[in-house]
Amino acid sequence: MPSKKEAGSAVKAEAGTSSQSSSAMPKKEGKARLPLSQKEQRQMARVKQLQKLQDEADKRLKDNEVLLTTEPGFLEPEHEMGRTYKVRQADLKQQVDVGTAQKAFSLSLPFGPYVHDFSRDGRFLCFGGRKGHLSLLDLGTMNSRFEVQLEETIRDVKVLQSHEMVATAQKKYAYIYDSQGIELHRIKEAQNPLKLEYLPFHFLLCSIGDSGRLRWQDITSGKVAADHRTNYGPCEVMRQNMRNAVLHLGHNNGRVTLWTPNMSRPVAEVVAQRGKVLGLDVWRDYLATTGTDGLWKVWDLRKFQVVTSHAWTPLPPTDLSFSQTGLLAMTCGPVVQVFRDTTQKGGNPESQGAVALPYLAHSETSERFERVRFRPHEDFAMVGGTQGIYSVIVPGAGSPNIDAFANNPFQSKKQRREAEVRALLDKLPADTISFEVARIGGVEALPKAIREDIAKEREQEAEARQKSKKTVKKMRGRSKSGAREKLRSRQQAEEMRDRTRDRLSGKDVEGEEREEAEEVYFDGEG
Numbered sequence: 001m002p003s004k005k006e007a008g009s010a011v012k013a014e015a016g017t018s019s020q021s022s023s024a025m026p027k028k029e030g031k032a033r034l035p036l037s038q039k040e041q042r043q044m045a046r047v048k049q050l051q052k053l054q055d056e057a058d059k060r061l062k063d064n065e066v067l068l069t070t071e072p073g074f075l076e077p078e079h080e081m082g083r084t085y086k087v088r089q090a091d092l093k094q095q096v097d098v099g100t101a102q103k104a105f106s107l108s109l110p111f112g113p114y115v116h117d118f119s120r121d122g123r124f125l126c127f128g129g130r131k132g133h134l135s136l137l138d139l140g141t142m143n144s145r146f147e148v149q150l151e152e153t154i155r156d157v158k159v160l161q162s163h164e165m166v167a168t169a170q171k172k173y174a175y176i177y178d179s180q181g182i183e184l185h186r187i188k189e190a191q192n193p194l195k196l197e198y199l200p201f202h203f204l205l206c207s208i209g210d211s212g213r214l215r216w217q218d219i220t221s222g223k224v225a226a227d228h229r230t231n232y233g234p235c236e237v238m239r240q241n242m243r244n245a246v247l248h249l250g251h252n253n254g255r256v257t258l259w260t261p262n263m264s265r266p267v268a269e270v271v272a273q274r275g276k277v278l279g280l281d282v283w284r285d286y287l288a289t290t291g292t293d294g295l296w297k298v299w300d301l302r303k304f305q306v307v308t309s310h311a312w313t314p315l316p317p318t319d320l321s322f323s324q325t326g327l328l329a330m331t332c333g334p335v336v337q338v339f340r341d342t343t344q345k346g347g348n349p350e351s352q353g354a355v356a357l358p359y360l361a362h363s364e365t366s367e368r369f370e371r372v373r374f375r376p377h378e379d380f381a382m383v384g385g386t387q388g389i390y391s392v393i394v395p396g397a398g399s400p401n402i403d404a405f406a407n408n409p410f411q412s413k414k415q416r417r418e419a420e421v422r423a424l425l426d427k428l429p430a431d432t433i434s435f436e437v438a439r440i441g442g443v444e445a446l447p448k449a450i451r452e453d454i455a456k457e458r459e460q461e462a463e464a465r466q467k468s469k470k471t472v473k474k475m476r477g478r479s480k481s482g483a484r485e486k487l488r489s490r491q492q493a494e495e496m497r498d499r500t501r502d503r504l505s506g507k508d509v510e511g512e513e514r515e516e517a518e519e520v521y522f523d524g525e526g
Contacts, residue, residue: 072325072379074340074396075360085337085361092393103380105142106390109133111149113370114384117159120200121407122376122398124163127389128154136166136179139375140409146181158196160205160219161423162416167205169193174207176219189215189224195238199245202428204261206247210234214247216261216430225430226261241282241301245433250277254291261430268435270304272297279330283322286343290317296330298342307345310356321381323374323397327359329381331369336383337361338394362392377402377409 036044075084093101111129118125124145128134132152136145145163156169164179174190177183190207197206204216204225212233216225230249237250246267247259254273257266272280273291280289286307290296294316298307317330328342340359364385371384378398383390402408408415446454 072396072398072400083357085358087360089362089393092395096393096395100379100393103139103378104391104393107388109388112384112386112388113368114386114389115154115156115371116373116382116384116389117157118373118375118382119159119163120376121409121411122378123409124159125375125382126157126159126163126166127384128157128168130154134166134168134177134181136163136181145179146177148177148181155194156196158198158205160198161200161203161420165219167196167198169196169207169209174205185222187217189217189227194234194236197238197240197247199240199433200423201426202245202430202433203424204430206238206240208235208238208249214249214259218430220424220427228259228261228264230257230259230266232257237277237280239281243284244435244437246435248280248282248287250280250289252276254293256280256287256289258435260433260435262433268304270299272299278316278318279320281320281322281328283326283328283343286322288320288322288328288342290320290330292316296320298328307343308356318369319371321372321374323381323394324376324399325396327374327394327397329372329374329394331372331383334365334367334369334385335361335363336369336372336381336392338381338392338397360392360394362390364390374398376407 075087077084089104093104109129111131111133114127114129114133116125116127123138123140125137125139126135127137130153132150132154133147134150134154134157135147137143138145150168150170153171154168155171158167159165160167160176165184166177166179168175168177169190170193172192174187174193174196175183176185176187187205187207190209192209192211193207194209195207198204199206199216203218203220205219206214206216208214208230212230212235214226214228214230214235216227217223218225230251232249232251232253232255235249235251239248240246241248249257249259250272251257254271254275254277256270256272256277258268259266270287272287272289273293273295275292277289277291280287282288282301285301287299287301288296289299290312294311295309296312296317297309299305300307312330312332315332317332319331321329323329326343327338327340329336329338337358338360339356342356362383364387367385367387369383369385372381374381374394374397376398377400379393379395381392381394381397383392404411408419411419
């Protein structure tokens with residue numbers, strides 16, 4: 001009888017032999033994956049690197065949020081029945097700090113109505129009157145950099161990369177001036193312009209006019225990057241989305257179209273209003289529109305659905321503007337009103353009879369406001385009208401955290417030059433403008449048909465490589481030099497025989513054709 005130890009060792013041996021036999025059995029082969037090409041391997045490595053950098057940037061941003069201790073302060077009522085829009089500007093000036101109170105001003109000018117625009121850092125203000133008055137004002141020192149009378153209609157003004165260059169949409173062409181009011185360029189491609197926009201990361205000046213042609217022009221080289229027909233006639237409303245540099249146009253038929261320079265058709269189209277679109281603005285993923293139908297709406301661009309819709313009585317607003325914190329300001333006649341939490345869905349979005357209560361309100365007697373813009377990093381909104389420009393204190397409008405590497409209002413002349421050179425080196429091509437921001441930096445998936453064609457080509461290449469391999473000759477005696485020479489001479493003799501047969505058959509045909517031609521010739525002479 002075997003002992004327990006011997007029985008245990010026998011069981012282990014049997015288990016070991018069974019495992020070896022199972023491992024020796026051939027496995028079922030699945031469909032082999034095709035090897036990636038070198039280009040695809042580089043793209044995959046690039047995608048992994050970009051994802052790693054994005055994760056690291058998100059982690060650092062989350063860690064640095066601890067340092068951003070400053071938060072915007074809004075005007076809050078003392079009780080539930082309190083209304084903040086009843087607070088006047090004179091009362092606000094007494095309550096705010098001395099520095100903020102000194103920044104509030106108003107200019108009475110006779111060449112209105114006025115349009116204006118801020119520099120990216122909020123330090124300079126450029127404003128122009130319809131009757132040809134153009135000026136650049138330093139808001140830090142309240143000194144005028146230049147003030148000229150162009151003696152021509154000014155429809156729009158735009159500060160370019162810095163306050164050193166200012167663009168104007170005049171009666172016939174668009175012009176660029178320097179910080180001293182000297183004309184630098186006359187852009188003949190932009191004929192009869194009505195609106196201007198500037199894309200700072202692409203160095204593109206965008207214009208649209210009476211003809212309805214939308215143009216992107218590179219200010220570094222002067223070349224036209226794109227020129228598209230909108231087919232909707234004259235356009236007086238144009239704003240850009242600062243996230244993706246897509247232009248939003250408001251048309252006379254109530255439609256809002258989204259344009260990029262790499263597509264001749266709009267990437268998206270929204271029937272926003274029942275009448276003419278009078279104004280629009282974009283903040284993050286939200287679009288605010290107003291029209292002659294007396295409604296102003298806020299749209300979610302991710303779903304193209306209405307978030308909220310309200311009526312304005314008695315007249316519709318003529319201009320809209322979002323602040324850095326999401327406050328929405330709009331003008332209507334002598335009144336400018338600021339709304340808070342407009343991007344939050346509340347009630348029925350299609351309720352056209354609801355009138356929203358504003359956050360703040362300001363009015364001027366015998367005035368008609370044309371434009372409203374918020375000053376970056378400041379709690380101010382600048383309003384342009386027929387009799388001048390006015391500053392309105394709006395608590396909580398500006399972002400208190402300034403990125404000194406991007407927009408530094410206190411930079412020196414040397415720092416400004418270095419920033420301009422750095423921005424020029426980091427200039428983005430016009431082809432990178434896309435409605436979907438997440439697609440930038442990724443690899444676009446190929447269509448199924450193209451992927452199938454690539455797979456077939458790879459299979460054919462693999463088969464060709466297998467055929468091109470030199471086969472091993474195993475025939476005895478037939479691969480010697482004498483046998484190979486006999487085979488070569490026999491093949492040459494067969495080729496020569498075939499060639500002679502073809503030549504002889506062709507000679508007979510040529511002879512018959514020659515005899516027929518001679519008979520025709522002699523018959524003609526007879």
